[in-house]
Amino acid sequence: MYNIIEEQYNWKPGAKFVLQTPDTIVVHHAVCRSCSAQDVHKWHLDRGWLGIGYHFFIRKNGLIYRGRPEQFVGGHLLSEENNNTLGICLEGCYTDYINERGQVLTEKEVPQTQLDALVWLCLYCKSKWPVRTINGHLDYDSAKKAEKDCPGKYFPWDKFWQMLKREENKKLIQTFVGFHNPQGVWDAIEKHHPYPDAWYQQWADSYKKTCS
Ligand SMILES: [Zn+2]
Known part of the structure; x- marks a missing residue:
């Protein structure tokens, strides 16, 4: 922490x-x-x-x-x-x-x-x-x-964007399923839906302009 x-x-x-x-x-x-x-x-x-x-x-x-x-x-x-x-x-x-x-x-x-x-x-x-x-x-x-x-x-900007997005998603998921093994849920999602590098890049580019 x-x-x-x-x-x-x-x-x-x-x-x-x-x-x-x-x-x-x-x-x-x-x-x-x-x-x-x-x-x-x-x-x-x-x-x-x-x-x-x-x-x-x-x-x-x-x-x-x-x-x-x-x-x-x-x-x-x-x-x-x-x-x-x-x-x-x-x-x-x-x-x-x-x-x-x-x-x-x-x-x-x-x-x-x-x-x-x-x-x-x-x-x-x-x-x-x-x-x-x-x-x-x-x-x-x-x-x-x-x-x-x-x-x-x-x-390492690319790594930074990936880490940030991962933590943001984790937070979002924890908001919804926080009471029930959030890490396990997150691990499962990430395992079955890995983000391709191009997706990360697109997201990072949009973040540079505006993020919400
Ligand atoms: Zn400076």
């Missing part, structure tokens, strides 16, 4: 947050092999921002930390792009990257524990807010201009 670990942040003095109703989730990576939510908070303060710009931070071990409160506009995209979005950042560097000291930070695999936590968190956000879209940072103009591929070229 997952839960969200509450963190205490010292926000920039006089910080004023703007209310929002999130309808979009945006996935990022930290471009750092090992860091905490408090590290990110400090980096963002050092840039003169209000404090951590992401709403959630997921460690590689699957622990989920709260960043900026969900009801406030974050600072994980460029200016208005942030409106009504929830920013989720993954610890790790899932693209080809060499830092200024010449160290190779590239990590080619997102740990399963971290992906599992991300799927849970997306469904949590969907259950709480009218979320209709899940994007990567790379889908935004500001990232395209800066040639950023965040959450990294090694982020």
